[in-house]
Amino acid sequence: MSDHHHDHDHDHQPGEHVAPLTETQLRVRALESLLVDKGLVDPAALDALIDTYETKVGPRNGARIVARAWVDPAYKKRLLEDATGAIAEFGFIGRQGEDLVVLENTQHVHNLVVCTLCSCYPWPVLGLPPVWYKSAPYRSRAVIDPRGVLREMGLAVKDEVEVRVWDSTAELRYLVLPERPEGTEALSEEELATLVTRDAMIGVAKVAAPARGGR
Amino acid sequence: MNGVHDLGGMHGFGPVEVERDEPVFHAEWEGKAFALTLASGFLGRWNIDMSRSAREQMPAAEYLMTTYYEHWLFGLRKLLVDQGLVTARELATGRPESRAQERRMLKAADVPTALRNRRAARLDDDVPPKFGPGDRVVARDLNPVGHTRLPRYARGRTGVIDRDHGVFIFADTNASGLGKTPQHVYSVRFAARDLWGPQASPRDSVYLDLWDDHLDAA
Numbered sequence: 241m242s243d244h245h246h247d248h249d250h251d252h253q254p255g256e257h258v259a260p261l262t263e264t265q266l267r268v269r270a271l272e273s274l275l276v277d278k279g280l281v282d283p284a285a286l287d288a289l290i291d292t293y294e295t296k297v298g299p300r301n302g303a304r305i306v307a308r309a310w311v312d313p314a315y316k317k318r319l320l321e322d323a324t325g326a327i328a329e330f331g332f333i334g335r336q337g338e339d340l341v342v343l344e345n346t347q348h349v350h351n352l353v354v355c356t357l358c359s360c361y362p363w364p365v366l367g368l369p370p371v372w373y374k375s376a377p378y379r380s381r382a383v384i385d386p387r388g389v390l391r392e393m394g395l396a397v398k399d400e401v402e403v404r405v406w407d408s409t410a411e412l413r414y415l416v417l418p419e420r421p422e423g424t425e426a427l428s429e430e431e432l433a434t435l436v437t438r439d440a441m442i443g444v445a446k447v448a449a450p451a452r453g454g455r
Numbered sequence: 456m457n458g459v460h461d462l463g464g465m466h467g468f469g470p471v472e473v474e475r476d477e478p479v480f481h482a483e484w485e486g487k488a489f490a491l492t493l494a495s496g497f498l499g500r501w502n503i504d505m506s507r508s509a510r511e512q513m514p515a516a517e518y519l520m521t522t523y524y525e526h527w528l529f530g531l532r533k534l535l536v537d538q539g540l541v542t543a544r545e546l547a548t549g550r551p552e553s554r555a556q557e558r559r560m561l562k563a564a565d566v567p568t569a570l571r572n573r574r575a576a577r578l579d580d581d582v583p584p585k586f587g588p589g590d591r592v593v594a595r596d597l598n599p600v601g602h603t604r605l606p607r608y609a610r611g612r613t614g615v616i617d618r619d620h621g622v623f624i625f626a627d628t629n630a631s632g633l634g635k636t637p638q639h640v641y642s643v644r645f646a647a648r649d650l651w652g653p654q655a656s657p658r659d660s661v662y663l664d665l666w667d668d669h670l671d672a673a
Contacts, residue, residue, distance in 0.1 A: 264525055268484040270549040271532065272491060277551045280540060281494040284563035289490040292570060294479045334571035339620070356463030356606055358507055359523065368489075370477050374523045376468040383608065383661050384464040384651050392470055403647075403659040407463065409604045410640045410664035411576035412620055 298367035301332050302415055303436035305342075305365060306447075307429045310420040320344060323415065327365060337364035337413055343406065344417045345443065350397050351404045352390070352443035353414045354382035360408035362415050366438060373442065383407060393444045416441050421449035456600050457607060459515035464608040464651070488524040492531045497561040497569060500538040503576075504630035508602035509533045578622045580637035584667070590616045591673035592643060594665060602630035605669045609661075613673045614645040617662060625666050638667040 261269075275281040305327055309316040319326040323340040327333070340362055343351035355361065356379045361369040372378050381389050386405050390397055397403055406414045418440040424432060427450075439445035462468075480486040496506065509530035518526065535541040545552055561569060586592055594609045604626045618641065625636035642662045647655035 264528065265482070265484045268487050268491070268528060271528070271546075272487055274541065274545060274549050274551060275491060275495065275535075278541065278545075278553070279555045280498065280557055280560060281491060282560055282562050285494050285561045285566055286487065286490040288563040288566040289493050289570075290480070290486040292566065293489070294486070298479075334573065338573045339577055354463075356608075357461055357604065358510070368479055370474070371481075371523065372471050372473050375471065376462055376465075376519065377471045379462040380465040380468050381471070382463075384655075386659065387656065389471055393473065399656070399658075401658070403656065405647075405659070405661045406642075407606065407661060407663045409606065410620070410626065410666070411623060412640070412642075412664050 293363075293368050297364060299365075299436075299438035299441065300433070301330070301367075302362070302365035302438070302441045303433040304330060305332070305415070306417055306436045306441065307433035309342075309417055310432055311429045316417075319417070327415075332364040334364055336360070337362050339412050340365070340415060341412050342415050342417050343404070343443070345419050345446075347401070347419070349402050349404060350390075350443065351406060351414075351416050352382060352386050353406045353408065353416060354379060355408040356380070356383055357407075357409060360413065362413035365415050366441060370438070390444060393439070395445055416443040418443075418445075418447045421447050423449045456511060456602065457598055458511045459518050460511045461607050463606045485524040488528045488531070492527050494561045495531060495535065495540070498540065498557060498559050500540060501534050502624075502629055504602060504624075504626040505632070506530055506534065507626075508630040509537075511602065576624050578624060578635065578637045580622050582622050582637050582639065584619050584639040584641075586616045586619070586639075586641060586667070586670065586672070588616050588618055592616060592670040593673045594643070594663075595669055595671060597669070599627070601627070603627045603669075605665060606663070608650060609643075609645060609663055609665075612645055612649055614643040614649070614663075617642040617644045620664065623666070625668060627666070627668065636668070640664050640666050641670075643670070 276283050309319050315326065319342050323342040327340055345351055359369055359374040361373065383405050386403050387397055408414060435447050435450060437445055437447065440447045510526045513526055513529045532546060536543050536546060540555065542552065591613060593613045594605060594611065596611045597603060597605055620640045622637050623640045625638055628634050628636040643665050645661050647659035647661060648657060650661060
């Protein structure tokens with residue numbers, strides 16, 4: 241179990257102390273029942289929406305795009321010129337990904353994505369954003385101190401590398417194409433996709449070579 | 456509005472805390488707040504810019520003391536009442552006083568299609584761009600009480616048009632029901648030192664997506 245400080249209202253064992261419902265939990269329950277009773281929302285649609293983003297749409301989608309771009313130069317060219325079209329080839333389209341832009345990280349340029357005003361994020365390829373991405377520390381600091389934020393998150397960017405921060409202030413959604421790690425020449429596209437992390441596609445990490453790489 | 460949501464460049468919020476193996480939703484109510492917001496949005500009574508604007512109107516101290524989906528819940532409750540789908544009394548009591556005649560209610564079977572449909576933020580309107588790549592521009596010093604997508608940290612600063620993304624709905628007017636005001640959106644590159652002074656790296660830059668009505672020629 242991860243050590244985080246958010247509410248839990250699941251996984252309680254019988255006999256375990258169960259905290260009383262918070263005001264927020266009560267509010268959400270009351271609102272759901274009101275909207276269902278009024279005929280404004282269908283409870284089955286709520287379940288379908290939750291299930292979509294819990295199990296179907298997530299960063300594995302983006303990882304497939306990255307792996308394809310690493311092995312197929314023609315695809316990479318299409319991806320950098322028309323990300324929305326190239327990503328739609330995989331069937332990844334729709335909400336919060338209507339207009340996508342892919343940013344290529346190289347040994348000279350490091351791109352980093354933020355939304356200082358809210359939480360804009362490319363849902364069809366990364367799913368819903370993690371809490372830290374939506375949090376005040378990241379939103380406030382990514383634009384004024386990107387190198388400090390990256391260092392804290394475990395990525396030291398060399399002084400000679402140019403850092404470009406992309407603040408998602410309109411309806412464009414950004415996906416970072418990380419550098420392919422060295423020593424992965426023998427890996428298949430599918431194997432490469434397993435290396436690609438969500439954080440690398442936001443630009444707060446690099447993709448690491450597999451521990452037992454075939455150099 | 457010059458709200459607390461406009462966080463770029465502020466100090467004092469501490470380090471970025473990353474949670475390992477983070478779940479998509481941390482509690483059942485978070486998933487429900489998310490799904491209720493999306494499902495209600497499909498009723499078509501408001502647009503995404505109104506939705507963002509509603510969340511920004513949460514009182515500043517409360518915004519900072521609450522979590523992300525609590526912001527969503529605040530915005531949804533406000534929109535439901537403001538747009539007449541629910542009365543304030545129904546919200547307070549939880550008891551429906553009338554049944555809605557909504558033909559647009561999102562059904563479970565329609566969820567996959569609904570999520571894949573392209574909402575039209577991009578427009579086909581034939582509007583000429585005011586600027587082109589390489590043009591030097593200055594972000595206007597706007598301080599509207601309503602919604603704007605021009606963050607405070609860029610206002611009055613000079614940048615360069617990096618690329619033209621085409622014609623889009625203008626969020627600032629669309630959020631107040633004042634129309635789509637079709638116009639070009641550009642990636643505008645601001646040198647980090649032009650935003651933050653000599654403490655910033657001379658190599659670094661921040662790119663913002665700004666509309667024609669946010670910009671003047673420099």
